[in-house]
Amino acid sequence: MVKGTGLHGDGGTRQSVTRACVRRVRTIGRFLLLAFTPWLAIAFFLVEAHAETKGGAREKSVAITFDDLPHANAGEDGTDHPSTESIEAANARILAALKAHKAPAIGFVVESKVRAVGPRAKNILKDWTGPRLTLGNHTFSHADTNTLDIAGIKREIVDGEKTTRQVLKAAGKDLRFLRFPYNHTGDTEEKQKAIAALAAKHGYTIAASTIDTSDYVFDRAYERALAENDTEAAHRIRTAYLMHTQQQIAYYAGLNEQALGYEPPAIMLLHVNRLNADAMKAILSLFEESGYGFITLEKALADAAYRRPLSHATKYGPMWGYRWAKDRNMQVDGSLEREPPEWIVTYGE
Template identity: 30%
Template structure:
């Protein structure tokens, strides 16, 4: 038998070992799984953001498009209700109450967002707690209609959750006593600014610029998903199941299906809020005591005293949209 040629010449052992390690590393990189991309979708300010300041008839076409899109998409969603929006001159408007039934019948779970979208930092804890209880009367009646469990999720208006450790603890105990769990937000954004600009274009009848705004909005929201995925990996070492916030407005009525498709194209799988919050990261304390309402990822990062550079690179609303909306900044 012809002897097998020696692999040591012309290669040295060190070079061969280096090649083997490089090939193994490359194989590992190829085989590495993608980040866990689960996403819980939540919609705030039901039944419709501009209520109660505008006539019900004015918002019904957009509302119907949005709930139809929710039903078509078939992904889990929790909608957070401001019961004050149901009233017209101090009385429940039957059409507005029906709007909540439409959400429920489209498959959405309804949560409490307080009666009057109260700002905890402005009204104080006692008034805030009273507004939460005032904001569950119609919700409980709606769940009773279908023999469903009572509302179980609460979302802070403005995502302002308290300026002291004592207030946060007292609010947590109050919510638990009344059967609520806080619904955090990790993928925060300024969709309300884009929606304000979109509404102005709709009122002008500017279809061309509306189409441009929707395209740019989808890119902006996609960039937000990418940013908070990177933030999660940088802070936690993995991408936690994210919680995404949007609002019940005309822009999302026209873009809802595209938002779902955009997230799926990025590899996201939609899950219920309860599944998302089973992740261990959500057991972390919310250490933020400032005046704003940032993402929970940033609250945890602030609690770990991350430097300002950690928060850099968050996508921003472009000036042309800010100007259309009449807003100076996010």
């Protein structure tokens, strides 16, 4: 999609002119009502104010978040580890796209990946502390909380913040947000409460997420195409990924509205990888063309939907729309959510 078409181009001007005309008609109507039927005018004003508040109180917004900094494939067993130069380049392209679209973002750091990258990793993280940017804790080793006791989870949190807290402190910022690997926040009600209490004790807000694109599935296929110098396949994969992303944005907006009765600020879950580095500008344009504005994670989490503690415990890591629906005993047909195309999955295996 090309920014500058549709409502971003001449259509936006036409809409402004139309709105101006409507305002003039409303002004004339108000004057006539006030002059001849004062009580009817008051009723008109009340109804109109309610309609305008209802229609304009909530603008669509999204917070952009990235997991697995400095790079999702750094230090992964059984993979060709990306070079430090390619990791630096991927982060630079993502940050450049965010800057171009004036989009705030947060990057969640895995301490073991910082160590796998080496001394230059700290400089990469420093670039994530500029204007509209910050960092969060994604634990030490990306371990699954379902397999750990509370003491083990505490070690993952505390050991996971060492470099991140240091980098943020040097930038005059605080380490405030924590996201657990796989979004596993407790597989039993007792463990979920204990994890929430542990995070709060260490000064963290647990980061939610509402839009998932399974970008890692597409990235596996993308990395294979690039390794084989198959530019045609890489283009097809990137195009399929953007189509899937557009579908997921729409799907989760509908899911969240179904669960809550309104669409809260969305929180996009992405990973730092080569696919997102190459597709980031297009992803941000998708949001813009769908009417979304970009906000910080802090602002998104201030919405009432996120302030209410989750009551449904699960061993899985569903997006928050499914959790909200479960907490409210709502039936959701999860089969309506699109999975990555089978050819993408097969190609990446």
